Amino acid sequence: MSDAMLELAGLDVSYGSVAAVRNVSLEVGRGEVVGLIGPNGAGKSTTLHAIMGLVGVRGGEIRLAGASVRGRSPESVARSGISLVPEGRRIFADLTVEENLRLGLSGRRSQAGAADDIAAVHAQFPIVKEFAHRRAGVLSGGQQQQLAIARALVARPDVLLLDEPSLGLAPKIVDAVFAALAEIRERGITVLLVEQRAQRTVAFADRTYLMANGEIRMTMTPADAGDTDKMVAAYLS
Amino acid sequence: MTRRIPALEVLGPMLLVVLVGLLSTQVSLANEQYFLSALISVGMVVAVYVFVGNSGVLSFGQISFVAVGGFASGVMTIPVESKSGVLPELFPVLRDHTLGTIPSLGLAALVGGVLALVLGLPLMRLSGLAAGIATFAVLEITHNILREWTKIGPGATTLSLIPESDGALQPVIGVLIIIAIAYAYQRSRLGRLLRASREDAAAAAAVGVNVHRQRLFAFTLSGALAGLAGGIYVHILGSITADSVYLELTFLTLAMLVFGGATSLWGAVLGALVVSALDSFLSQAESGVNVGFELDLPQGTTLVILGVVMATMLILRPSGITGGREFSLPFGRRLAGRRPPAEEGTAP
Amino acid sequence: MNALGVIPFASINAQVIVDALGLGATYALMAVGIGLVFGVLRLVNFAYGQLIMAGAYTMAYTSDWPLVWSIAACFVVVIALSLAMERAVFRPLREQSPTVMLVTTFAISFVLQSIALLIDIRDDQIGEPVASLTSLNQSVSIAGVDVRKVSIVAVLVALAALGALALLLGRTEIGLRTRAAAADFRTARMLGVKANQVIALAVVLSGALAAAVAVILTVQQPFVTPDFALHDTIIVLVGVVVGGIDRLWTATLGGFVIGLTSGIVNGALPTDSTVYLPSVVMALVILVLLLRPAGLFARGRSSVVDRV
Numbered sequence: 001m002s003d004a005m006l007e008l009a010g011l012d013v014s015y016g017s018v019a020a021v022r023n024v025s026l027e028v029g030r031g032e033v034v035g036l037i038g039p040n041g042a043g044k045s046t047t048l049h050a051i052m053g054l055v056g057v058r059g060g061e062i063r064l065a066g067a068s069v070r071g072r073s074p075e076s077v078a079r080s081g082i083s084l085v086p087e088g089r090r091i092f093a094d095l096t097v098e099e100n101l102r103l104g105l106s107g108r109r110s111q112a113g114a115a116d117d118i119a120a121v122h123a124q125f126p127i128v129k130e131f132a133h134r135r136a137g138v139l140s141g142g143q144q145q146q147l148a149i150a151r152a153l154v155a156r157p158d159v160l161l162l163d164e165p166s167l168g169l170a171p172k173i174v175d176a177v178f179a180a181l182a183e184i185r186e187r188g189i190t191v192l193l194v195e196q197r198a199q200r201t202v203a204f205a206d207r208t209y210l211m212a213n214g215e216i217r218m219t220m221t222p223a224d225a226g227d228t229d230k231m232v233a234a235y236l237s
Numbered sequence: 238m239t240r241r242i243p244a245l246e247v248l249g250p251m252l253l254v255v256l257v258g259l260l261s262t263q264v265s266l267a268n269e270q271y272f273l274s275a276l277i278s279v280g281m282v283v284a285v286y287v288f289v290g291n292s293g294v295l296s297f298g299q300i301s302f303v304a305v306g307g308f309a310s311g312v313m314t315i316p317v318e319s320k321s322g323v324l325p326e327l328f329p330v331l332r333d334h335t336l337g338t339i340p341s342l343g344l345a346a347l348v349g350g351v352l353a354l355v356l357g358l359p360l361m362r363l364s365g366l367a368a369g370i371a372t373f374a375v376l377e378i379t380h381n382i383l384r385e386w387t388k389i390g391p392g393a394t395t396l397s398l399i400p401e402s403d404g405a406l407q408p409v410i411g412v413l414i415i416i417a418i419a420y421a422y423q424r425s426r427l428g429r430l431l432r433a434s435r436e437d438a439a440a441a442a443a444v445g446v447n448v449h450r451q452r453l454f455a456f457t458l459s460g461a462l463a464g465l466a467g468g469i470y471v472h473i474l475g476s477i478t479a480d481s482v483y484l485e486l487t488f489l490t491l492a493m494l495v496f497g498g499a500t501s502l503w504g505a506v507l508g509a510l511v512v513s514a515l516d517s518f519l520s521q522a523e524s525g526v527n528v529g530f531e532l533d534l535p536q537g538t539t540l541v542i543l544g545v546v547m548a549t550m551l552i553l554r555p556s557g558i559t560g561g562r563e564f565s566l567p568f569g570r571r572l573a574g575r576r577p578p579a580e581e582g583t584a585p
Numbered sequence: 586m587n588a589l590g591v592i593p594f595a596s597i598n599a600q601v602i603v604d605a606l607g608l609g610a611t612y613a614l615m616a617v618g619i620g621l622v623f624g625v626l627r628l629v630n631f632a633y634g635q636l637i638m639a640g641a642y643t644m645a646y647t648s649d650w651p652l653v654w655s656i657a658a659c660f661v662v663v664i665a666l667s668l669a670m671e672r673a674v675f676r677p678l679r680e681q682s683p684t685v686m687l688v689t690t691f692a693i694s695f696v697l698q699s700i701a702l703l704i705d706i707r708d709d710q711i712g713e714p715v716a717s718l719t720s721l722n723q724s725v726s727i728a729g730v731d732v733r734k735v736s737i738v739a740v741l742v743a744l745a746a747l748g749a750l751a752l753l754l755g756r757t758e759i760g761l762r763t764r765a766a767a768a769d770f771r772t773a774r775m776l777g778v779k780a781n782q783v784i785a786l787a788v789v790l791s792g793a794l795a796a797a798v799a800v801i802l803t804v805q806q807p808f809v810t811p812d813f814a815l816h817d818t819i820i821v822l823v824g825v826v827v828g829g830i831d832r833l834w835t836a837t838l839g840g841f842v843i844g845l846t847s848g849i850v851n852g853a854l855p856t857d858s859t860v861y862l863p864s865v866v867m868a869l870v871i872l873v874l875l876l877r878p879a880g881l882f883a884r885g886r887s888s889v890v891d892r893v
Contacts, residue, residue: 074771075778095765095768106758106778359871359875363874371871378867381861382864385860548693
C-alpha cells in the first residue's frame with residue numbers, strides 16, 4: 001500500500017522514561033478519513049503531536065506521500081502539507097477572527113489561490129466571514145471550533161489532523177462539526193480524526209484504529225459501529 | 238540491594254571544607270586570604286541553597302541577609318571606646334554596648350533569620366518572575382537603607398576596626414555548622430516536603446503540603462544561615478561596605494550555586510570552591526604567575542574569563558557540574574545502583 | 586540627577602514634567618525592547634542594559650565621525666550584538682527553566698561589563714566622554730517654559746518608534762505572526778509561522794530600540810562607563826514586571842510610568858529627602874506584586890508570570 005498519503009511505521013514517543021506511544025503503525029490513504037479512538041491517556045494526541053513535530057520522536061518513521069517528515073520543525077511540517085486542528089481549538093483570543101484565519105495562510109507553500117480558499121471557507125463557515133473583525137476570544141466554543149477548522153483549511157493541506165474537535169461542545173454543535181467534516185471529505189482532503197466519541201467516529205470514518213496504553217489494539221470499520229459489544233470490549237481491553 | 242550511606246553525603250563536603258581550612262595554614266599570609274574567602278563563599282552559597290535549591294524559587298534577596306548579619310555583627314563587636322569616634326550618629330543602644338565575636342555571630346544569625354521571617358511572610362506567596370523581582374526589591378531596599386542610615390551603621394563609608402578572627406579555625410567551624418544545618422534540614426520531613434513541592438507545587442499542595450509555610454521556613458532558615466555567613470565574613474576581613482554585599486556578590490553566589498548544581502548541597506559546596514579557585518588563580522595571573530610559562534593577564538581579565546566560564550557552563554550544562562547529585566564515592570555509586578535516589582534527582 | 590536637586594520641595598513645574606516625560610519615554614522604549622524578546626522567548630534579558638552600554642561606547646569612540654555615521658555605527662553595533670546574544674545565549678537556553686535563563690543573562694551582563702572595562706581601561710582611565718550631541722542639553726523656551734531639547738527629542742523619538750512598531754506589528758504579515766508567536770508560540774509554529782524568523786525580528790527590533798536609547802542617554806549622561814544604563818535597566822525591568830510583562834503594551838506602560846514617576850519625584854524633591862526614594866519605590870513594587878502578581882495593568886490575577 002504505497003498509495004498512503006500519511007504513513008506511520010513503528011512510531012515510538014516517550015516523555016522522559018515514560019513511553020507514551022509504542023510501535024504505532026498506521027496508514028491513511030489519499031482522500032480517506034481515518035479515526036483514532038481510545039481512552040484518555042492512550043497516546044492519541046501524542047501521536048498527532050509527533051506527526052506535527054511538536055514532540056520528539058524516539059523511533060519509527062513518519063511519511064507524507066512517501067517522504068519522511070520525521071524530525072522536522074512544526075513550521076516545516078505545516079508547510080509540507082499537514083495541518084492540525086489542535087485540542088481545545090487554540091484560537092488566538094486577542095486577535096480578530098480574520099487575523100486568526102490569515103495566520104493559517106502561513107502554512108501554505110504558495111500564496112497563489114489563497115483568496116479562493118478563503119472564499120471557500122467563508123462559504124462553508126459563514127460566521128468566520130460575519131464576525132471577521134471581532135476578537136476571536138468572544139466567539140462561542142462551537143464558533144471557535146469552526147474558526148480553528150477554517151484556519152487549518154486555508155493552509156490547503158494534503159492531510160488534516162483533528163484532535164478531539166467535538167470536545168466540550170453541545171450535541172447540536174457536535175452534529176455541525178461532523179457535518180463540516182463530511183464536507184471536507186467531499187473535497188477529497190485526507191483526514192486523521194482523533195475522537196472520544198467512539199461510536200460516532202467508527203460510523204463516520206472509513207476505518208478506525210483503537211489505541212490504548214500507547215498501542216494500537218484493533219481496527220474497526222463502519223460495520224462495527226452498531227456492534228455495541230465489540231465497542232465495549234474494545235474499551236475494556 | 239541499594240544501600241546509601243547518608244552520612245557520607247554530608248561528610249564529603251565537610252571534609253573538603255576542613256581540607257581547604259588546613260591548606261590555608263600552609264600558605265603565605267598573602268595567599269591565606271584566598272582560602273578564607275573561598276570558605277566564606279561556601280557558607281554564603283550553602284545559605285542561599287537552603288532556600289533556592291530546596292524550593293526551586295529564585296531569590297535575589299538572600300545577600301540582604303548576609304549584609305544585615307555582617308553589619309550587625311560588625312557594629313556590635315567594635316570596641317565601645319572607638320565606636321563614638323567612627324560611628325558618631327549611632328543609636329545610643331548600639332553605641333554603648335559591645336559583644337564578643339561569638340555572641341555577635343549568634344546575633345547575626347538571629348537578625349538575618351528574623352528579617353527573613355518578616356519579609357517572607359508576605360513574599361513567599363509569590364513564585365516565578367514575581368518572586369524574582371520582589372526579592373530583588375528586598376536587596377535594593379536593604380542596600381539603600383544600609384548605605385544611607387547612619388544611625389545603624391557607617392552609611393556609605395567603610396565599617397572598619399572590626400576585630401579580625403585569627404586564622405581559619407573560626408570560619409571553618411562556622412561553615413561546617415552551616416553545612417550541617419543545611420543537610421539536617423534537607424533530610425528532615427520539612428525539607429523533603431519542600432523538595433517535593435519544587436518538582437510540582439500544585440501536586441504537593443493537592444496532597445496537603447502547605448507550600449507557603451514550607452517555603453517560609455526555608456526562607457527563614459536560609460536568612461539565618463546567610464546572616465551567620467555575613468558575621469563570619471566581616472570577622473575575616475575586618476571591614477565591610479554596603480556596596481560589597483550587593484549586586485556583584487548576589488550574582489557571584491547565584492552563579493556559584495548554579496555552576497555547582499542548584500539542587501544539591503554538594504553542588505553548592507563544590508560550585509563555591511571551584512569558582513573561588515578559578516577566581517583566585519586568575520587574580521594571581523593578572524599580576525603574573527608561572528604555570529610552566531609566565532602567565533601575565535591584563536588587569537580586568539579575571540571578570541571576563543570568570544563570566545564567560547559561568548555563562549558557558551549555564552548554557553551547556555544547566556544542572557551544574559554535579560548534575561544536582563549529592564556527594565558519593567565512585568564505587569559507592571556503583572554499589573548503590575545506577576540511579577540516584579529520586580529526591581536528589583535533577584531539576585525538572 | 587540633572588541639577589534639579591536644588592529646587593525646593595513641591596516645586597513640580599512644567600520643566601520638571603517635561604523632563605520626566607522624557608525619562609518616561611526613554612524607559613518606555615527600553616520596556617518595549619525587553620518586552621518584545623520576552624514575548625517570543627519567555628526570557629527576561631538582564632543584559633539589555635549592556636546593549637545600550639555598547640551603543641554608548643560606540644558613540645564615544647566614533648565621536649569624531651560625522652554625527653549621522655556615529656549614530657549609524659551605534660545602531661549597527663547594537664543590533665549585531667543583539668543578534669549575537671540571541672544566537673550564542675538565548676537559542677541554547679530555549680528549553681531551560683526561567684531560573685537558569687535569568688542567571689545566565691545576569692552572567693552575560695557581567696561579562697559584557699567586564700569586556701567594556703578591558704577595552705575602556707586601555708587609556709588608564711575608566712569612562713569615555715561623548716560630545717556628539719551635547720548641544721541637545723541646552724534649553725529652548727516654549728511658551729515661556731525652559732525645556733531641555735533632549736527631553737523633547739526623547740518624547741518624539743519614543744512616539745515615532747512606538748508608532749512605527751505599532752504599524753509593523755498591526756499592519757504587516759510578519760507583525761501578525763510575531764503577535765501570534767508572543768501569544769502562543771507552539772500553536773503559531775504549528776500553523777507554519779517560522780520560529781527563527783519571528784525571533785530574529787524581535788531581537789533586531791529590540792536591538793534597534795536599545796541603540797535609540799543609547800543615543801538619547803548619552804545626551805543626558807555624556808560620560809560612558811561600563812555600568813552605563815545598568816541602573817536604568819534594573820528600574821525598567823521592575824517597571825515592566827510591575828506593569829505586566831505578559832503583554833507588550835502593559836510592559837511599555839509599566840516602563841513609562843516608573844520613568845515618569847522617578848523623574849517627577851527626583852526633580853521635585855531636594856536631594857537629602859530622595860536618599861530613601863529607592864526604598865519607597867521598591868516597597869511599592871513589592872506591594873503591587875503581592876496584590877497583582879500578573880502586573881498592575883494586566884487583566885487577570887494569575888498569568889504566565891506565576892507559572893514560569
